[in-house]
Amino acid sequence: MKSDIDRLMFERELDALLVIGDSDGNSVMNYLTGGGHLEGALIVKKRNEAAVLYHGSMERDTAAETGLQLIDRGVAHNRYQLIQEHDGDHLAADQAYMIRVLQEQQVSGRIGIYGQYDAGEAWALLNGLQTQAPQSGLDIELVGEYDDSLFTIAQETKDSDELAELQEAGRLTCLVVGEVQAFIQKHKTQEEKVIQEDGSPLTIGHVKRFMRERLFFYGLDDHNATIFSQGRDAGVPHNRGNEEMPLRLGQAIIFDIFPQRESGYYHDMTRTWCLGYAPPEVESAWEQTKEVFDRAMEMFKVGMPCRDLQLMTCDYYEKLGHPTVLNKPGIQEGYVHSLGHGIGLNIHEDPRLTHAKNYDNKLQPGHVITVEPGLYYPDKGFGVRIEDAVALDENGDLIWLTDYPYDLVIPMNG
Amino acid sequence: MKSDIDRLMFERELDALLVIGDSDGNSVMNYLTGGGHLEGALIVKKRNEAAVLYHGSMERDTAAETGLQLIDRGVAHNRYQLIQEHDGDHLAADQAYMIRVLQEQQVSGRIGIYGQYDAGEAWALLNGLQTQAPQSGLDIELVGEYDDSLFTIAQETKDSDELAELQEAGRLTCLVVGEVQAFIQKHKTQEEKVIQEDGSPLTIGHVKRFMRERLFFYGLDDHNATIFSQGRDAGVPHNRGNEEMPLRLGQAIIFDIFPQRESGYYHDMTRTWCLGYAPPEVESAWEQTKEVFDRAMEMFKVGMPCRDLQLMTCDYYEKLGHPTVLNKPGIQEGYVHSLGHGIGLNIHEDPRLTHAKNYDNKLQPGHVITVEPGLYYPDKGFGVRIEDAVALDENGDLIWLTDYPYDLVIPMNG
Numbered sequence: 001m002k003s004d005i006d007r008l009m010f011e012r013e014l015d016a017l018l019v020i021g022d023s024d025g026n027s028v029m030n031y032l033t034g035g036g037h038l039e040g041a042l043i044v045k046k047r048n049e050a051a052v053l054y055h056g057s058m059e060r061d062t063a064a065e066t067g068l069q070l071i072d073r074g075v076a077h078n079r080y081q082l083i084q085e086h087d088g089d090h091l092a093a094d095q096a097y098m099i100r101v102l103q104e105q106q107v108s109g110r111i112g113i114y115g116q117y118d119a120g121e122a123w124a125l126l127n128g129l130q131t132q133a134p135q136s137g138l139d140i141e142l143v144g145e146y147d148d149s150l151f152t153i154a155q156e157t158k159d160s161d162e163l164a165e166l167q168e169a170g171r172l173t174c175l176v177v178g179e180v181q182a183f184i185q186k187h188k189t190q191e192e193k194v195i196q197e198d199g200s201p202l203t204i205g206h207v208k209r210f211m212r213e214r215l216f217f218y219g220l221d222d223h224n225a226t227i228f229s230q231g232r233d234a235g236v237p238h239n240r241g242n243e244e245m246p247l248r249l250g251q252a253i254i255f256d257i258f259p260q261r262e263s264g265y266y267h268d269m270t271r272t273w274c275l276g277y278a279p280p281e282v283e284s285a286w287e288q289t290k291e292v293f294d295r296a297m298e299m300f301k302v303g304m305p306c307r308d309l310q311l312m313t314c315d316y317y318e319k320l321g322h323p324t325v326l327n328k329p330g331i332q333e334g335y336v337h338s339l340g341h342g343i344g345l346n347i348h349e350d351p352r353l354t355h356a357k358n359y360d361n362k363l364q365p366g367h368v369i370t371v372e373p374g375l376y377y378p379d380k381g382f383g384v385r386i387e388d389a390v391a392l393d394e395n396g397d398l399i400w401l402t403d404y405p406y407d408l409v410i411p412m413n414g
Numbered sequence: 415m416k417s418d419i420d421r422l423m424f425e426r427e428l429d430a431l432l433v434i435g436d437s438d439g440n441s442v443m444n445y446l447t448g449g450g451h452l453e454g455a456l457i458v459k460k461r462n463e464a465a466v467l468y469h470g471s472m473e474r475d476t477a478a479e480t481g482l483q484l485i486d487r488g489v490a491h492n493r494y495q496l497i498q499e500h501d502g503d504h505l506a507a508d509q510a511y512m513i514r515v516l517q518e519q520q521v522s523g524r525i526g527i528y529g530q531y532d533a534g535e536a537w538a539l540l541n542g543l544q545t546q547a548p549q550s551g552l553d554i555e556l557v558g559e560y561d562d563s564l565f566t567i568a569q570e571t572k573d574s575d576e577l578a579e580l581q582e583a584g585r586l587t588c589l590v591v592g593e594v595q596a597f598i599q600k601h602k603t604q605e606e607k608v609i610q611e612d613g614s615p616l617t618i619g620h621v622k623r624f625m626r627e628r629l630f631f632y633g634l635d636d637h638n639a640t641i642f643s644q645g646r647d648a649g650v651p652h653n654r655g656n657e658e659m660p661l662r663l664g665q666a667i668i669f670d671i672f673p674q675r676e677s678g679y680y681h682d683m684t685r686t687w688c689l690g691y692a693p694p695e696v697e698s699a700w701e702q703t704k705e706v707f708d709r710a711m712e713m714f715k716v717g718m719p720c721r722d723l724q725l726m727t728c729d730y731y732e733k734l735g736h737p738t739v740l741n742k743p744g745i746q747e748g749y750v751h752s753l754g755h756g757i758g759l760n761i762h763e764d765p766r767l768t769h770a771k772n773y774d775n776k777l778q779p780g781h782v783i784t785v786e787p788g789l790y791y792p793d794k795g796f797g798v799r800i801e802d803a804v805a806l807d808e809n810g811d812l813i814w815l816t817d818y819p820y821d822l823v824i825p826m827n828g
Contacts, residue, residue, distance in 0.1 A: 024439060039652075112534060125558075145538065209631075225438075237472040238453075262638050330471065330488045358501060
């Protein structure tokens with residue numbers, strides 16, 4: 001959590017952090033600022049010192065809400081003037097800006113670099129900065145962390161404020177799922193289809209439009225990425241569903257919804273629905289999946305190795321005759337993914353419930369994780385998945401963030 | 415436009431392009447794929463050859479919709495297996511993957527790197543790739559472009575398909591603005607406030623909630639970033655407005671709305687409204703701003719230097735006694751920004767209507783640009799801005815993407 005940052009800097013021998021990039025989709029920037037919209041901002045933080053936010057003049061009100069120490073770069077290091085001084089060369093101007101910031105903050109030593117940026121621009125900017133630093137009197141070493149970065153580790157455990165945000169995201173998402181279910185159920189059916197008042201079929205597009213309006217009403221945004229896939233499409237895990245497709249009775253529908261609150265925090269849950277009735281092979285796959293879900297939740301305790309949850313799941317499915325990623329990497333039928341992932345300001349973050357080699361993460365207080373077993377048989381025309389998000393609070397107690405019935409069969413009125 | 419990419423590669427002596435990162439918020443990736451949701455995808459394109467998309471197995475249906483040549487990396491270069499081979503070292507595994515991709519595609523020479531990525535991870539990944547390439551038999555030079563990058567230039571001019579997307583974004587945004595205006599106007603007023611049926615004041619939060627539902631209805635997403643700021647707040651250009659604040663008669667309201675369609679294309683427009691009546695100093699600033707807006711639009715022709723539009727605007731405002739960024743960089747009162755920017759898959763892209771040194775871009779067919787003069791006086795309690803998005807089509811004819819009345823005063827019924 002945030003209070004770990006200085007300790008993590010010490011462990012990694014980092015003397016300072018530099019976070020760059022616009023705030024949109026920039027979870028590290030949003031983690032430190034609280035999520036206000038900031039363009040071209042920059043954060044410098046020295047170990048055991050407060051973070052300093054350099055921001056544009058036009059965003060000075062937004063910057064003031066972050067609670068960080070502020071420097072208005074429009075006043076202090078005006079970009080037009082820097083471009084002027086560097087004869088229109090934006091790269092030279094931006095490098096000069098970063099050098100001035102590091103000088104002003106008296107930064108030296110190893111500097112960790114973070115934040116979403118164009119990869120090629122980052123490469124150009126950081127190469128130039130590292131090269132020019134000595135002649136500017138800066139004794140610095142830029143450090144690019146990969147995978148288990150400081151922020152990956154810090155963000156992996158949530159403090160009580162973050163947990164409250166995530167709980168509310170779960171509560172609101174479940175409200176929307178309930179409204180979507182009721183919306184579908186209020187329709188009549190005819191010849192295996194769900195029918196609107198004018199007699200035309202209700203499609204996945206209609207359901208998604210209704211759902212998105214309800215999401216917006218509750219301050220949630222799904223970035224148009226919700227999965228509502230039916231039949232064969234549900235057999236391909238990230239197929240988002242064909243909007244033209246009419247809803248049909250007796251088909252497996254995977255409804256995987258992972259909206260984001262205005263604060264930036266996500267929820268993530270999945271239900272598999274069959275309208276009216278479920279075919280036996282879907283019911284069987286669903287019951288096996290619910291069983292392994294329950295077994296995983298029984299194991300979900302502080303100290304449990306994340307990989308053991310995935311290994312148990314693969315083992316369980318394989319004993320029932322399903323191929324899994326454990327023994328057949330790259331497989332497209334059976335159990336084809338990992339059991340879950342952390343959620344927070346990123347929809348996918350650590351920890352991962354994965355069997356990847358040397359991954360030795362264990363469940364710990366502050367973890368907020370999805371558990372999502374599933375089976376996929378596109379050639380047989382179905383897929384099933386069940387997913388809840390759960391947390392371990394500061395005492396290690398299990399908190400269920402998703403509170404919604406698991407029912408496979410959604411009764412239709414006729 | 416897209417058809418310029420091979421020519422731009424030739425001019426920059428680039429033998430190949432490499433685009434990395436998740437698709438969310440990754441405009442270069444979305445430019446080439448058409449906007450489907452893809453996680454951890456990678457695109458390689460050699461000069462004068464078709465682009466090849468490496469995608470995850472779970473996204474194979476999404477990948478198939480891009481029309482690109484496809485390689486399922488889950489099958490061909492499985493990440494679990496690569497991590498296994500590299501003893502759990504994700505950086506080594508991902509570098510090995512990129513080397514295998516470059517070998518498989520027989521890439522050599524100068525490779526431009528693009529796509530949104532964590533800056534520190536990009537630095538680590540690309541440094542390692544460049545270092546390891548020779549021992550893998552790869553004769554490559556990674557190139558990080560800055561500012562006028564190949565994609566910045568290509569995306570700056572829109573083809574007819576893109577222009578149609580942008581026109582529809584404008585049409586739908588204007589529908590929402592009209593509904594928001596009607597929503598406000600249907601309320602009664604009392605003691606300079608706008609009142610709801612229960613007698614409580616209508617707030618900016620109420621307006622934003624109504625607006626966002628209507629945006630969602632039309633398939634638009636404002637990422638919660640719409641500016642609806644009143645009074646003093648309107649005097650700070652990127653203040654998004656205080657949701658608790660009741661709407662008041664006779665206050666300047668800046669309504670700057672820039673939603674994104676599901677296809678990824680943005681619109682961007684601004685109106686300044688005064689409910690009921692406008693105070694003389696707001697009316698005067700607004701009329702001056704409308705006048706300079708009209709003058710800019712008269713100059714808006716193919717061949718016009720972008721900087722001349724900004725210089726005319728500064729000159730006009732300064733003659734009327736307003737300070738401007740031209741002579742007072744870093745100023746926070748008067749005319750404090752540039753006149754406009756391109757829009758497309760990015761909300762801010764080239765060309766820029768700026769006076770930045772050596773910026774010699776001229777208006778050309780395919781440009782889609784906002785024109786947005788404004789005056790800001792937070793200490794006097796107001797700001798005004800008028801913004802339309804306009805295009806020059808392939809014949810150089812002016813096309814108005816924003817079609818909405820400019821009226822400052824919004825009559826209230828009483």
